[in-house]
Amino acid sequence: MEFSSSRARLKQARLAGDRRELYPHSLQFYLEPPTENISLVEFESFAVDRLRLLKVVENLGVSYARGSEQYKTKLQSELRKLKFPYKALAEDDYDARRKDHISHFILRLAYCQSEDLRRWFLQQEMDLLRYRFNELTDSLRQKFLEYVNLSFEALTARSLPSIQSDERLQPLLNHLSHSYVGPDYSVQKNTGKISLEQIDSLSVKSFPLCMRQLHKALRDNHHLRHGGRMQYGLFLKGIGLTLEQALEFWKKEFIRGKVDADKFDKGYAYSIRHSYGKEGRRTDYTPYSCMKIIMSNPPSQGDYHGCPFRHSDPELLKQRLQLYKVPLSGITQILELVKGMHYQLACQKYFELTHDVDDIGFSLNHPNQYFTESQKVLSGGRELKKELGNSGNSQQRSNTQESMNSSCTPTSSNTTADAELEGLAAYFTED
Ligand code: SF4
16 A cells, blocks of 8 residues: 555655654554665564564454453563564654564565465554554544545555565565464474384374374374375474484384385485485475465375364364364364464464463464473473373473563574475475
8 A cells, every 4th residue: 555645755754864754653554665775684584573473463363352451461562572663652763663664564575475365464464553553642643644645556466576586585575474483493402302102192192283183194094195294204303203213103104004115215214314414415404384384285185284274174173173072162263263264373272272271371383382382281391201101191381381482583584494395395206
């Protein structure tokens, strides 16, 4: 959206170098795209912070009534933490307003590429704008409305052709729309701490639905197609399976099916070593985030990968949840979230219901995060133990169960790893 007279004012302010005139209000209608040069580092950090903010907006929007005190307090604290403008009258707010402006346009570019993404982005931005508008005093609201002129011009997607030809930006933008802002689970704290014998029971207690589904399909069919092997193999690596364990695990299962030991050693073993960085370009591959699973490579017939909240037929999802003893009222809540396309929130609800906690206490972004947090809950906050039997069956909430986001390292710049992953897929093409 662009609004013509404000546009002219902005141009004038920019020409005159007047910082205050550039952003006279804490609130913006994002009338004109930024034209200044910024570094790729700043570009990415702005985008990642806004993505974090919009995830919080989404999360709060389904957890609390919009406009309730809790909603407002939590949103304000996130705005403050991420250094976005949060007080209507804050002085010297130039940096925060500039960040608000630029980050909005970066995500607009990243999220205008498909209908699904567009809808998600618009919903969160609308909620954010509504909150911030309602926080203005009456007179500021009036001034703001006077400042903007509502003569309407066309949308961001038209800028895409020129952006798409920029080879530095396009990979970043593509990556952002699938982006994940959390720890890098290729660094395994728990390497070697689980035994193969534990996997069956862990899959029931602590795997998210996507991985539980893959594990069951593998046990039932003694085989997974390449999309499933990629998604599940990297997840297992992330929860701590060593290379030797992974080779043993996959081999034992596959030779129970149609693959003989020789074929396994010649084909599949190579690809497993490759995913551990022991072959080819020796890249240590990163387990997939929820966004990557939800947004790319949808499963087709005979596949078990993907996110069940995104890719399963709702009736099948309902049956599976019933089978897993999720209470009916919980199933209804989950299906409502799925209907609203809040797939990760549906998964959070599944976590709460299967761990008997009222509030998950973190924002779910990654299947390995789900596993780690589940282990914390089940063990009362202790590190993963070799013998889970010793951890007791306490379902009580861990007091260390806090958002992993607060200490996370953004990994959205990992475009090289993504390219490598595409390369790795080639090694997994055998069905
Ligand atoms: Fe797996 Fe994430 Fe989907 Fe949960 S939301 S099932 S962790 S992909």
